[in-house]
Amino acid sequence: MERIPILKLGNFLLVSIQVDMHDQLALNLQDELTARIVQDNAKGVLIDISALEVVDSFIGRMLANIASMARILDAETVGDRNLEQPRCEKHR
């Protein structure tokens, strides 16, 4: 099964999405990331989606959800989406 690696960098978690994101993968990422935030006591999450070609509405919502979940678990989220900016704006 495909998995998105979650790397720990000091107090932060780095999630670099290098593969094409399908729905189940996003759900798995959500599960795993929330668990890791609690386990590693993370203060921040960086999600890099610069390698993604398309962000559809579901993935967009998933990313927003993940950020809110991280916020509740007391970790800030930043998204690196310089390439995706125009497309992301559309879904807001």
Added chain:
Amino acid sequence: MVVTTETYIKSKEEIIRRQQEEMLELSTPVVKIWEQIVAVPLIGTLDSARTQTVMENLLQEIVNVSATVAIIDITGVPTVDTLVAQHLIKTVSAARLMGTECIISGIRPQIAQTMIHLGVSFQDITTKATLAEAIKYGLSRVGYRISRIESSKQQ
């Protein structure tokens, strides 16, 4: 015969009622962590009756120790639905009116996910993943800092 049965049932009901009351009282302890910091470790499902008791106990204890920080730990709460979240927010708002900052701690990953899916967010309420983090934050709010003693570092 009927009288005996009725008396028996009545006495049993009385026991159940008393035990329920006792459980309600015992299930909501408010503990003082440090000067000006109190914590409520919640265990079990939160319903309206329990929230009411929790709120009353918490507010009373806030007055007693003149707390400026209150920690609500929900590690032992199995599920958080919109109603439970609403109860929590109510308690936090009440504590705020008394000048106490509330921290909600012990949010498990699964609960964080359900809450987001339900559209519940504790917008301007401080939330921490663990009770330890909440205590650390609370202490820093009242001007204390937890640090390791130099000598024990070497052990």
